Amino acid sequence: MADLAGSLSRAAGALADEAVPTADHLATSSLMGRDSHGAMRIPEYLAQVAEGTIVPGAPVVIERRSGATALVDCGRDFGPVGATRAMGVAITIAGESGVACVATHRCNHVSVRPLPD
Secondary structure, three states, X not given: OHHHHHHHHHHOOOOHHHHHHHHHHHHHHHHOOOHHHOHHHHHHHHHHHHHOOXXXXXXXXXXXXXXXXXXXXXXXXXXXXXXXXXXXXXXXXXXXXXXXXXXXXXXXXXXXXXXXX
């Protein structure tokens, strides 16, 4: 399922480094029994790309950073792309400060990922 979702996303204009993780998030959500955040979203995502609501390849930018906080503009890219990049910012800040609070905006729908053991 992830391969199909990735191929469809790339056909709609997504870059490989966006399509693969987005498809993986959707497939994992469905496999976890969270279909509302899984594969059933593929047609919706593709329609949003066609409408311009999702902008593949849009830059994800740290707009502000102060101490243990940051604001990330996800550029209307795929939600899992923006959320994953924002989480990377949070991990970096937490490593430096011991705690982090990162907010996002212009982030689309985000699927669920399991927490590591």
